[in-house]
Amino acid sequence: MTTNKTVAKGIRDLEDLDAVFEALAHRSRRTILSILLIRGGAMTSRDIADRFSCAWATTSRHLGVLKNAGLVSVELDGREHIYRLNRDRLVTVAGGWIDRFRS
Known part of the structure; x- marks a missing residue:
């Protein structure tokens, strides 16, 4: 039986996938993530x-x-903006989607 909570979670999951894969679609953004790593x-x-x-x-x-997709966070340190890689978000969203295709 499908509940409203299940449907809402499914919609959130799709929105997360769209945001993360949109962020990963551009080479410069993938490069930024690699550099941070x-x-x-x-x-x-x-x-x-x-x-x-x-x-x-x-x-x-x-x-x-990248920030809007949750792949990086930003904090202010004086006048400097420090960007931090959010590996968990990348692994959870992108990795979780890829895992669906593993046999």
Whole structure:
């Protein structure tokens, strides 16, 4: 029997999948996640931006998409924005979807 809670959870799951896979769809965002992983999971926005040849506004938009998808969090340390990788979110949402296809 399907309940309203089950339907609501299914809708939330689909929204999570859409947000995460939309974020992963762009190469620069995947690169940002990889850089964060390699650098220990946290970096300033300036350090992240220095690795790209695009304008700061473009990097800022990419960071915003990652944040909105829950793949990174941001905290203010003085005047610096520190971005932290949220590995659990990536593994739970993307990994959980991929696991459905394992035999």
